[in-house]
Amino acid sequence: AQTVTQSQPEMSVQEAETVTLSCTYDTSESDYYLFWYKQPPSRQMILVIRQEAYKQQNATENRFSVNFQKAAKSFSLKISDSQLGDAAMYFCAYRRMEYGNKLVFGAGTILRVKS
Amino acid sequence: GAVVSQHPSRVICKSGTSVKIECRSLDFQATTMFWYRQFPKQSLMLMATSNEGSKATYEQGVEKDKFLINHASLTLSTLTVTSAHPEDSSFYICSATGLDGSSGNTIYFGEGSWLTVV
Numbered sequence: 001a002q003t004v005t006q007s008q009p010e011m012s013v014q015e016a017e018t019v020t021l022s023c024t025y026d027t028s029e030s031d032y033y034l035f036w037y038k039q040p041p042s043r044q045m046i047l048v049i050r051q052e053a054y055k056q057q058n059a060t061e062n063r064f065s066v067n068f069q070k071a072a073k074s075f076s077l078k079i080s081d082s083q084l085g086d087a088a089m090y091f092c093a094y095r096r097m098e099y100g101n102k103l104v105f106g107a108g109t110i111l112r113v114k115s
Numbered sequence: 116g117a118v119v120s121q122h123p124s125r126v127i128c129k130s131g132t133s134v135k136i137e138c139r140s141l142d143f144q145a146t147t148m149f150w151y152r153q154f155p156k157q158s159l160m161l162m163a164t165s166n167e168g169s170k171a172t173y174e175q176g177v178e179k180d181k182f183l184i185n186h187a188s189l190t191l192s193t194l195t196v197t198s199a200h201p202e203d204s205s206f207y208i209c210s211a212t213g214l215d216g217s218s219g220n221t222i223y224f225g226e227g228s229w230l231t232v233v
Contacts, residue, residue: 042226043208043226044224044226045210045224050221091158091159103159105158108157110156
């Protein structure tokens with residue numbers, strides 16, 4: 001079974017600074033998706049970024065980028081120029097490529113942004 | 116992007132009664148829906164996966180007779196908590212995915228529902 005590990009229960013970052021959230025996963029599949037979701041206090045799950053395992057290029061969405069190391073099964077999220085609105089719980093998630101498969105979530109990392 | 120609506124957002128019920136939570140895909144056909152439970156400061160715990168027109172597949176440890184899931188149409192799935200008890204109080208979230216061109220193979224989440232059993 002696939003597992004996702006987020007080893008940082010909480011992280012803090014100063015406003016305008018950069019922070020990296022760690023995620024490792026375990027799978028025997030060669031093709032899959034990886035995601036980072038943000039869950040603010042409203043509890044709405046917001047997709048931050050998505051990476052297809054067959055793509056070597058790291059995904060980027062504005063201030064959010066990932067460092068995808070397939071051999072090491074590592075998928076970290078870098079948030080640049082952190083803003084107060086980035087404060088939330090962040091979940092790393094894995095999904096097999098076949099249609100209809102579930103998301104497997106990590107335990108989450110609470111990110112606090114200091115002004 | 117595609118929208119998934121969950122209702123009610125908050126519900127309080129008396130112990131021993133049943134309560135139903137709805138999850139609707141508003142602009143795509145949701146062939147597969149997922150129901151999660153989330154405790155404070157914890158991750159999402161998958162309860163079951165439902166495919167339209169089929170019986171739901173429950174995760175290990177989830178009581179199927181207590182958490183009834185129905186996915187009778189391509190736009191609606193319901194979770195009914197039967198004979199609710201205070202320990203069932205939690206945040207429940209649904210998500211959906213479909214084959215519609217607008218949704219592709221992406222999973223979209225509802226807003227979640229807070230259940231309080233008193």
